[in-house]
Amino acid sequence: MTTQPAGAHAIRIENLRKSFGAGAGAVSREPHYIIKDVNLTIKGGEFFILLGPSGCGKSTLLNMIAGFIGKTEGRIALGEQEIERPGRERAMVFQQADASLFPWLTVRENVEFGLRMKKVAKAERRAISDRYIALVGLAGHENKFPKELSGGMKQRVQLARVLANDPAILLMDEPFGALDAMTRRTMQKELIRIWRETKKTVIFVTHDIQEAILLGQRIGIMSVGPSSRITDLYDIPLAYPRDLSDPNVLDLLGTIESHFDE
Numbered sequence: 001m002t003t004q005p006a007g008a009h010a011i012r013i014e015n016l017r018k019s020f021g022a023g024a025g026a027v028s029r030e031p032h033y034i035i036k037d038v039n040l041t042i043k044g045g046e047f048f049i050l051l052g053p054s055g056c057g058k059s060t061l062l063n064m065i066a067g068f069i070g071k072t073e074g075r076i077a078l079g080e081q082e083i084e085r086p087g088r089e090r091a092m093v094f095q096q097a098d099a100s101l102f103p104w105l106t107v108r109e110n111v112e113f114g115l116r117m118k119k120v121a122k123a124e125r126r127a128i129s130d131r132y133i134a135l136v137g138l139a140g141h142e143n144k145f146p147k148e149l150s151g152g153m154k155q156r157v158q159l160a161r162v163l164a165n166d167p168a169i170l171l172m173d174e175p176f177g178a179l180d181a182m183t184r185r186t187m188q189k190e191l192i193r194i195w196r197e198t199k200k201t202v203i204f205v206t207h208d209i210q211e212a213i214l215l216g217q218r219i220g221i222m223s224v225g226p227s228s229r230i231t232d233l234y235d236i237p238l239a240y241p242r243d244l245s246d247p248n249v250l251d252l253l254g255t256i257e258s259h260f261d262e
């Protein structure tokens, strides 16, 4: 249960640059920047989408916010605190649930893993895992192993495990990219329901414009790399749940699609 009030966890990104390997920090010539001069503030509790073409640096930016990789120049701060490394208040949900679940543990044991590491007492662990397993719609599947689950169910387990650790910020890197279209749609709806119930900040990476509009309160568009930056921000003031048959959704879809045609 998140104890921080909404707004306590604004993420402020200032003049952020990232280059990998040779050339980083070179004096005589400009380094090869993957990301260059990203400036962005994401409000606490916001559902923010990072949208951009493949290879533009969305995952790189998300990984820097996670603290998994370092920045080359600039600043990323969470509240007043500069992000230098991973922290418990930030959790990543990956595209491949298989890579993050332990195959030898049941659904419940996977969900309770982080709590066990934190030495949370058994009864409390059970109460927390019950809550999040139910929240992601997996009640009744507690004793199954990952290999007995569909791709969508595994992604739900990953989400329940992350939520059980109660991070204020969910970093989601194309979490539904590996799912079939129907499961993906169901998971998108579930995520919106869970976000509204838990009031987390969500930063969600996708290159799917429809997904971006169905989910985001705000969309940041990254330009084609290298030297990618956020070129445009779109507010999506539409109520949830959103539907692709809604003329307002279709309007926005046209606007953002034309942005990429330019």
Ligand SMILES: Nc1ncnc2c1ncn2[C@@H]1O[C@H](COP(=O)(O)OP(=O)(O)OP(=O)(O)O)[C@@H](O)[C@H]1O
Binding pocket: 020, 021, 034, 052, 053, 054, 055, 056, 057, 058, 059, 060, 061, 207, 225
């Ligand atoms: N560790 C690394 N070393 C060198 N280059 C890297 C490294 N990680 C990423 N890159 C490069 O940075 C660029 C951006 O990659 P990134 O994975 O962030 O893009 P993306 O927008 O998330 O792409 P996709 O949508 O295809 O997942 C790519 O050119 C990639 O090759």
